Amino acid sequence: MLQNQSVIPDIKAIIAASKDKAIKAVDNERTLMYWYIGQRIFLEEQDGKERAVYGTYLIKFLSQQLQPEYGSGFSVRQLERYRQFYRMFPIASALRTQLSWTQYKFLLTIDNQYKREFYVAESVKNNWTSRQLERQINSSLYERLLISNDKESVLAVAKNEKLPSDAKEIIKDPMYLEFLGLKREAAYYERDLESAIITHLQDFLLELGNGFSFVARQKRIHIDGDEFFTDLVFYNRILQCFVIIEIKTDKLTHQDIGQLQMYVNYYDRVEKLPRENPTIGILLCANKNEGVVKFTLPENEKNIVASQYKLYLPTEQQLLEAMNIELQNFEQGKESE
Structure with missing residues (x-):
């Protein structure tokens, strides 16, 4: 009978960690191998650059010689990718070993x-x-x-x-929640959206931005005998503060903003430690009226943010149009200076 029952899980953890390190080491060596192959192909092309078709000929010739022995990793397409790899990342020592x-x-x-x-x-x-x-x-x-x-x-x-200095620099607006699988045309309630977020929590954390970790769902708050429930509570290690998210699937009202402000005040006065920064509140809403947000909150308010969510990704054309508008606004601002 084993005196210390932890020996088996300890050994399993050592084995798992060693396997993970070995896999990463092999992948890193493979990455370097592809880089050096790409470098050698590029240098060979440069030697024959007076011949316009030499590069195409070289890649095909190398594939014919290497693929039968080393497999599909040396197809024409892959060899072209290795050459591109070297040209885009021309210094081997600068390659990030954390990347696969x-x-x-x-x-x-x-x-x-x-x-x-x-x-x-x-x-x-x-x-x-x-x-x-x-x-x-x-x-x-x-x-x-x-x-x-x-x-x-x-x-x-x-x-x-x-480093981001306030909520608006780290929280995206709009947030794209296409991974939740909810359809624009479908009728759903706030609890449906909340449940979908919890189901796809990893993806939601990624969409939220840097440094977020999940704390609680439907967190109960007691205030003088009354009970309230915050939809979602997160913590951001970069801003070092709690982040409360309230979900609104219908039109945003000033009452919604006031309710979130109450939750933020509660966390600041009851939950927050002295070393932590003020709590941030996010109203995740289907539609928002910037005027309502502006005039409900005090001027220069940085800790309450209304972020619109969308259930589908923008098209390339929509992104280009938005960027063109920003560019025009920037140029107009420069002309008026």
Whole structure:
């Protein structure tokens, strides 16, 4: 009979950790191998650059020689990808070992250097999986941030040169909740949206932004004999504060804002520790009236935010139109200075 019953789970944990490290080490070596192959192909092309078709010939020739022995990883398409990998990331020592080859393949689809640097930095900082990185690229996170912020600020945050200072810099507006699977045409209640968020909590945390962790659902609050229930409570380790989310599937009213303000005040006075920052409240609503928000809250209020949610992703045309409007507004502002 074992005296210490923890020995088995301890050994299993050691085995799992070692396997994980081995897998990451193998993937890192594979990534470096593809980089060096891409470098060698590129250098060979440069030697024969006076021949316009030499690059195409070289890739096909190499595939014919290598694929029978080493498999589909050396097809024409894959060899072209290795060459592109070297050209987009020309310094081997600068490759981020935290990223897998699958993640680098997603990054190779991005032509814009700044956009690529943003996703590299965010992937490393947030420890995104390949699936999470793919979703953020497909949901146009970079473009949405550009719409609400200037490019310099986005890049500064991506490179850890600047930390968000208030709620509006870290909370997205709008939030795209297409992963919940709710249809625009369907009738649903606030509890349906809340349940869907809990079911897809990992994806929702990713959409919320950096540093969020889940605390509670339908948190009971007692105030002088009356009971109230907050829809969702999170904590943000970057802003070091509680974040309360109230869900509204119908038109936003000033009463909704007042109720959220009460919850925020309660958390600030009862739950918040002295070392923590003031609580943030988010009204996640289907439609919002900016005027109602503006005149219900005190001027310069930073801790209550109304964020509109959408159940479908914007089209490329919608993103381009939004960015063009922002650019026009910027240019008009420069002319008036």
